[in-house]
Amino acid sequence: MTVLAVRDLSKSFGGVQAVEALNFDLAAGELLALIGPNGAGKTTCFNMLNGQLRPDEGSVRFLGKELVGQSPRRIWRLGVGRTFQITATFASMTVRENVQMALISHHRRVRAFWARAARLYVDEADALLARVGMADQAERACGILAYGDLKRLELAVALAHGPKLLLMDEPTAGMAPQERIELMALTADIVRERGISVLFTEHDMDVVFAHSNRVMVLNRGHLLAEGTPAQVRNDPIVQEVYLGGGSTFKAEDLSHA
């Protein structure tokens, strides 16, 4: 089953084509990695999917519903969760309260004036924290967590409303190598057991090849290559120009794609 269908997605900024006629599908339970050098258009693509940017052209269908033109909030409500490259959490709340906040929003109780927020959805929050291995830190202030723990917390927050799709922008950025592998392994386990699809961008190729089902390589707004990790790894163009040198492609190379 197709969870996300992207067709002819395009965006330009002042004459610079950031993303051009991008097409791809994402199946249920699939982990799709989006890679590419800096400036390849990954972030633009992400921001169009999560509603922060409006594409110039194209359509994004999530479980059959059009996302283009919807606000980020609405997209979240439809069942799309997000994590950020630099974690965005509530520093003055406890770990549990961070998850509770997402649950409160999910249950549409943000405008409740009298109930004690700290007593709402405690079990649900603790179950999510337990799943990411943060149960023992539930009472700690979020502002004093180690970075790796913040990443795991963010994953728990993103799972709170039972999303069908997770958009993860560089989920392992800023972490130590060992932590990266662990976090992605955890993510892969969770999405597998819950049937969640994941689209993520990543710089660390070890993470990409170890945990994705499929990889898309983006360069200068174009889809350069696509396939299983093994296919992409062995793609001569990707290998030669991207994985080898790390420099961007020249225009003439694009004809091979």
Place this chain on the structure above:
Amino acid sequence: MMIRRQMLATLGAAVLAAAWWTPAPAADVIKVGEINSYTRLPAFTEPYKKGWELAVDEINASGGIGGKTLVVISRDDGGKPGNAVKIAEELVSKDGVALLAGTFFSNIGLAVTDFAKQNKTLFIASEPLSDALVWAKGNRYTFRLRPSTYMQASMLAAEAAKLPAKKWATIAPNYAYGKDAVAAFKKALTKLKPDVEFIEEQWPALFKIDAGATVRALEAAKPEGIYNATFGGDLAKFVREGSLRGLFDGRTVVSFLSGEPEYLDPLKAEAPKGWLVTGYPWYDIGTAAHETFVKAYQAKYGESPKTGSLVGYNTMLAVAAVLNKAGSTDTEDLVTAMEGLSFDSPSGPITFRAIDHQSTMGAWVGRTAVRDGKGVMVDWFFADGANYLPSDDEVMKMRPAN
């Protein structure tokens, strides 16, 4: 030097803060509450304070009030009406003062006026000028000493009517005092000389005059006469810009209160010349009572008196007079005594009118000039306040019945 000593005394007082809770329980004193905006406008309220302190010293030196010492509990309202009301509460209910006196700003005067009515406490408003204080918002418990806006505007209008100027422009700070001062002058002058015209008005924000632009706007209207009610820093800027830009050349200028030392002294040699003003020429008055006051004041403080000094001094004379006359500190007795109370002051005899509780304290009307590098009033005469008040019928119409 004086200030520094005062400051040390203050710090000493701060250390002895415990005394705050325990008012002196002495039976042989009469306590009076006094409230004014000492920190908001020290240029005006400091001389005022010195004036009443001198009076209190003299009253107590000559036996006090029927043998009892007059004690004044003086407080700073910081320029906030709400604070003044709170302080009034404390003075009345905690310190047990016989009456309240003071205030400078009209709105604070009005706030305390209303408090006096609600709490049935005598209030002698010393400095505020607002006409409403004794008329539209007047009440049984409030009396006012200083000649009001209406009275001073009438004094000026009476003289201005004798001048040829017909086209007038006005400039006054944009708040109640300024508006009243302009309205009263317009009314009085039009009454005396129906063919005058008011062709331009400027309302700079209080103490924020954009003097250059305002002067230009007045100039553009080409008036024959200019009526000014700005004061303090606004006046200094207005005078400077006006003289530089030739605004006052060949024009009659009538200026409210500008002959008071508070206004003229800072201007020094730049004081305007030939303006028709109300004020206080303490240097030339020369009556025996006034000379005595000036000598005592200079001896005590080493400086010359200002209008505030005289008002402050007269305030305490009024307080002593009413306490002596009533022979009690009961409010109703005091109010009865206040109505029609007469006493002699350095500025002549003063009576608190029974009909509207306004005193007949007068003011001096004259022309400004520069003498020995200082602004002074010349060709002045003393205008007795009693002659510049509306008829009893008019007063009755303005004043609520209570």
Place this chain on the structure above:
Amino acid sequence: MGFYVAQFLTGLASAASLFLVASGLSIIFGVTRIVNFAHGSFFMLGAYLAYTIVQVLPHGILGFWGSVVAAALIVGVIGAAIEVLLLRRIYHAPELFQLVATFGVVLVIQDVTLWIWGAEDLVGPRAPGLDGAVRILGEPIPEYDLALIVIGPAVLAGIWLLFNRTRWGTLVRAATQDREMVGALGVNQSWLFTSVFFVGSALAGLGGAIQIPREAVSLLMDLNVIADAFVVTVIGGMGSVAGAFLAAVLIGELNAFGILVFPQITIVLAFLVMAVVLIVRPWGLLGRPEAPQRGAAGPLEAPLRAATGPAMAFAATVLALLAVLPWIADEFTLVLVGDILVFALFAASLHFIMGTGGMVSFGHAAYFGLGAYGAALVVKHLGAGMELGLLMAPVAAGIGALVFGWFCVRLSGVYLAMLTLAAAQIVWSIAFQWQDVTGGDDGLLGIWPAAWAGSKTVYYYLVLVLSAGGIYTLRRIVHAPFGYTLRAGRDSSLRVDAIGIDLRGHQWMAFTIAGVFAGLAGGLYVFSKGSIFPDTLAIPHSVDALIMVLLGGVQTLAGPVVGAVSFTLLEDWITRFDYWRIIFGAIILAICILAPEGIAGFALRLLPGRLTGRVEESAR
């Protein structure tokens, strides 16, 4: 034609003075992020010092300009000294706390100036060689105005050179855009801050000093200039010197021509312009969006905790004491405690948006005042009783907050704060100007409680029930999902958006709720005083509330209440003395240095965690 040219030049001359003050403020804010209330005091000191120095130096052109420069330099040194001795100690306090310290400095400088120079206005000499007027197109223009018209752009050019041709300037520009980067580059940050304070204060001093040929030097100069300086700085864009120049010219000219059409407009013109500019350009004319914050500037706020047993017992004891107060205290104590309760509710309502919501308001008095006026107007004009008046107070304030809040929540940081200030000034000017309805600055009188609540005791209970009830309600809302969502939006607007929450709508609602409770406080206030005046709506009243919240501790829920109690009691006591402002200022400065987390925060730090429910963990 000549007339309009002359008016234009007059506007430019005023603009030059405004620009000098505002540029210094802008530079200081740009680099240090300190909202410096003392900037007006530096301006005033510049004028007083120049007045004194010019008497000492030989008369003449050199003597005059020498004294202007000397005054500016001395003020610069004073500013740098204040930075080193005072502000440097509290850079790590919660955001905006430094403004409390600058408020203390304002009080101290007021009394020191009064002590040194006396109360009387001082009129300095005119500038030698520039004491006349020249005719341009037949209109007399003061020569000194022309000099100012040259000085303004010259100073702008000087600052530009300093910023673009020196290493120091490069650092300042870098710090204005991204403070953390400068720290990362290994620059000695404290040296940079001190030097910036020197330059900024010297510019303020220069602005004051060059005023002496134009205006009387007076004790009101500080407060008169500070609001305008902030307005110009914000219109131009905080941190942008060129923007400050543009804004000064804009205000100067609008003022010069505005008074020809509508003379009364001057009291509110600058604020109207600021409101319009901020609505159209949320970061001022030439300002830039503030760099996204990477973690809070000050210490992290601890998570909320439900009240512990001991804390609840303490609160119950206080309430019980308040309940029996009429039996053990005199009438005035009831009045004083009533005032404190009203201000505590007012401060708590400000804390609701400021502490919990991260929306700082410099104009919260607007809603207190709207409540007070709302109550007073139905009593005065509709003959309603106290009951309807007290109902009307939160309604009127709520409507006001709903209207202004819609605009305000679209901004953030200092710009939001300044828009709230503009809103408050607009409300103030209406109350001030609309004499027929509001009584102008003579206010509305005779607004006393209904007969049944006429006794001080009964009214005290009314105030106690409504204020304590209001404070408790606000506390419940903070602990409820609504308050949590508000905190969440303050901590990370990105994340809040990503969990499906309409933050702006939520903040708008919070702004309105804060307005409603401030309005209730205002309604209680007006019936306790019997009268209401525009000063309730004015800037000093807003600043009082701000100081109460910050002094009490912005990061604790008890903070605003503790702040209101301390501030009101302290003020009530201190104002009994002459020169109370210097004592008050010194106490505030002492609190700033000893307890940069506020009084309540300080107390919590001293108490064992067992009592406060706090878990001690070192920050990362």
